[in-house]
Amino acid sequence: MVARDLLHGIPGLYRYVRCGCGLVFQNPRVVTEDLPLLYPAAEYAPYQLSGGEMTPALKRRMGELPVVGPFVRETLSIISIGDRVADRLPAGARWLDVGCGNGSYLAQLRERYGLDVAGVDFAPAAVAAARRLDVDVHEGTVHTLPDSSFDVISMWWMLEHVSDPHGEIERVAELLKPGGTLLVSVPNVASVSARLFGARWYHLDPPRHLTLWTPATLHRLLVAHGLRRIRVAYDRAPWGVMGTLRRSSPALKAVVLPFTLASAAVRLADIIAVEYRAT
Numbered sequence: 001m002v003a004r005d006l007l008h009g010i011p012g013l014y015r016y017v018r019c020g021c022g023l024v025f026q027n028p029r030v031v032t033e034d035l036p037l038l039y040p041a042a043e044y045a046p047y048q049l050s051g052g053e054m055t056p057a058l059k060r061r062m063g064e065l066p067v068v069g070p071f072v073r074e075t076l077s078i079i080s081i082g083d084r085v086a087d088r089l090p091a092g093a094r095w096l097d098v099g100c101g102n103g104s105y106l107a108q109l110r111e112r113y114g115l116d117v118a119g120v121d122f123a124p125a126a127v128a129a130a131r132r133l134d135v136d137v138h139e140g141t142v143h144t145l146p147d148s149s150f151d152v153i154s155m156w157w158m159l160e161h162v163s164d165p166h167g168e169i170e171r172v173a174e175l176l177k178p179g180g181t182l183l184v185s186v187p188n189v190a191s192v193s194a195r196l197f198g199a200r201w202y203h204l205d206p207p208r209h210l211t212l213w214t215p216a217t218l219h220r221l222l223v224a225h226g227l228r229r230i231r232v233a234y235d236r237a238p239w240g241v242m243g244t245l246r247r248s249s250p251a252l253k254a255v256v257l258p259f260t261l262a263s264a265a266v267r268l269a270d271i272i273a274v275e276y277r278a279t
Helices: 032-038 057-064 070-073 077-087 104-113 124-132 165-175 191-199 215-223 239-245 250-265
Strands: 012-018 025-026 094-099 116-121 134-140 151-157 174-188 227-234 273-277
Touching: 025 191, 077 104, 077 151, 077 174, 077 227, 094 104, 094 165, 104 250, 116 124, 124 191, 134 151, 151 165, 165 215, 174 215, 191 239, 191 250, 215 227, 215 273, 227 250, 239 250
Parallel strands: 094 116, 094 151, 116 134, 151 174
Antiparallel strands: 012 025, 174 273, 227 273
């Protein structure tokens, strides 16, 4: 499958192939040194969102699609799976968010649960935004992060962006305390929408997404590094389909939501979120 960047207009054609194991990956892959160029700081949503608002440029790109807000929070599985983990932690427990973006998620965890939060992101724009929220953020990757230990590590919509998933999870497993929790969310390339929309699927997101996962391929990766599966959640929110259609309206939400609810019910949703535990 060959696709273009429909969200930010990075020029080029990007080819994805499927391994016999079910893993889908970009081939040829963007070279590591060029990865920062794929994330336009003025438009890339995880760097710019604040209080549910988007930059005007991003609104134009997405046709006024609301990426975050109360409606999404009510239906988004990664939010609820993270909240369930946070609910059982004592105040002061340590939480690391890898690929933390603007740090707003960590700020909410700190304020709501009294957690000791930290983040890591390679983008200077993201780090600057997070520090404005007084969130402790390391500019770099988990490989440049100083040795420490955490009760929980989250990787929301992050693993599909890295060039060496095994190396990433190996380092994350080292940073987890014994019995600590790893939370991961990734686009599900086995979803109904991925099969239906193909190269126009919103969550394909070339050239930023280097590797696309299924529940089975993600499980094999995580257990290879000594992690044990606790829970898998299937996202119910309709925003991925609306992103693919480049349209947003209350009427469209009403039409799309039954489709995404049904997709989640049969475990073929656009996004999966998993909870694994260190042994």
